[in-house]
Amino acid sequence: MRELNNKTLQKYLDNNLKDIETKCKNIIIKHKPKIVKFYNRYMGLFDAEKKLGHTNYTQNENVISLLNNEYRELNFEEYDEMLSLERILHDTKYIEDLEVLRCRDDLLINVREKINRYEVEFDKFHNALVKLNKRDISSSFGLFKYDEFENCKIEIYILSCFLFCKRYKIDVVKFVLTTYAHELAHAFNYLGQDKDGEKWAYDDFRDANETLIEGLAQYYAYEYAKDINISKSFDQEVLLRNQDTNRLVLSKVYREYKKYQKYGREHVYGALIYTRRNGITNFKDFRNLLEIYKKDLPSES
Numbered sequence: 001m002r003e004l005n006n007k008t009l010q011k012y013l014d015n016n017l018k019d020i021e022t023k024c025k026n027i028i029i030k031h032k033p034k035i036v037k038f039y040n041r042y043m044g045l046f047d048a049e050k051k052l053g054h055t056n057y058t059q060n061e062n063v064i065s066l067l068n069n070e071y072r073e074l075n076f077e078e079y080d081e082m083l084s085l086e087r088i089l090h091d092t093k094y095i096e097d098l099e100v101l102r103c104r105d106d107l108l109i110n111v112r113e114k115i116n117r118y119e120v121e122f123d124k125f126h127n128a129l130v131k132l133n134k135r136d137i138s139s140s141f142g143l144f145k146y147d148e149f150e151n152c153k154i155e156i157y158i159l160s161c162f163l164f165c166k167r168y169k170i171d172v173v174k175f176v177l178t179t180y181a182h183e184l185a186h187a188f189n190y191l192g193q194d195k196d197g198e199k200w201a202y203d204d205f206r207d208a209n210e211t212l213i214e215g216l217a218q219y220y221a222y223e224y225a226k227d228i229n230i231s232k233s234f235d236q237e238v239l240l241r242n243q244d245t246n247r248l249v250l251s252k253v254y255r256e257y258k259k260y261q262k263y264g265r266e267h268v269y270g271a272l273i274y275t276r277r278n279g280i281t282n283f284k285d286f287r288n289l290l291e292i293y294k295k296d297l298p299s300e301s
């Protein structure tokens, strides 16, 4: 990683990020064969993983530039300390002295104010990141890079995931795993071959509406999350709200998969294969296909 100008933050990351990075990489290695099997089965698409290069663990350059410039004062170490202090103060078992107990409430207000100030700063930072990454914050977490020659690669940005999860108190290892499952779903959608050896044509995939592309990736990542019992945290992540503005943190396209939940996996499969073969690019057409497949193939359950 490129050295940050903010030495306090650099030290904090040196102390905290290495261990998390190892855990994230290990969980991806462990789950990759299971996700591949799962996508083979439910997407009916094969061999995508063979065409993919190694997963690249790298940085989103926008994060580094923000941390080095406008947000060079961000202090996650103090934030952590304030959170611990707040936790301790809430727990009266540590406080025997009545005098101290009286001061506690004042102190708690003080600590809370400080935490709020940090969170406002972190939110500003994440919003600035969204703007820089133009489309949405989730492209700061990971990316599926592709071209017409099938030089494809998944990139995972652990630092961005870590900073985001710290702010919103999310389990970063699970978050990185579902991010990876999301990117791998893109890879399968584009590179995978269906049972007749058909692919999604490059131009059609490139021109497909963002809601359609992200909806599908989220859908399959979510189905996998269900399979390994972490769908609850997946749902919480996409429904995160900023407490100050009450606005949802992630954009609408990342919640499109919710609309697919009333269909069976076989309906989504049917619609996906049809979409790939016929160059469907609009999410509304995809939704119509889901209805058609549902009528044609009533679910057993």
Ligand SMILES: [Zn+2]
Pocket: 182, 183, 186, 213, 214, 217
């Ligand atoms: Zn995506």
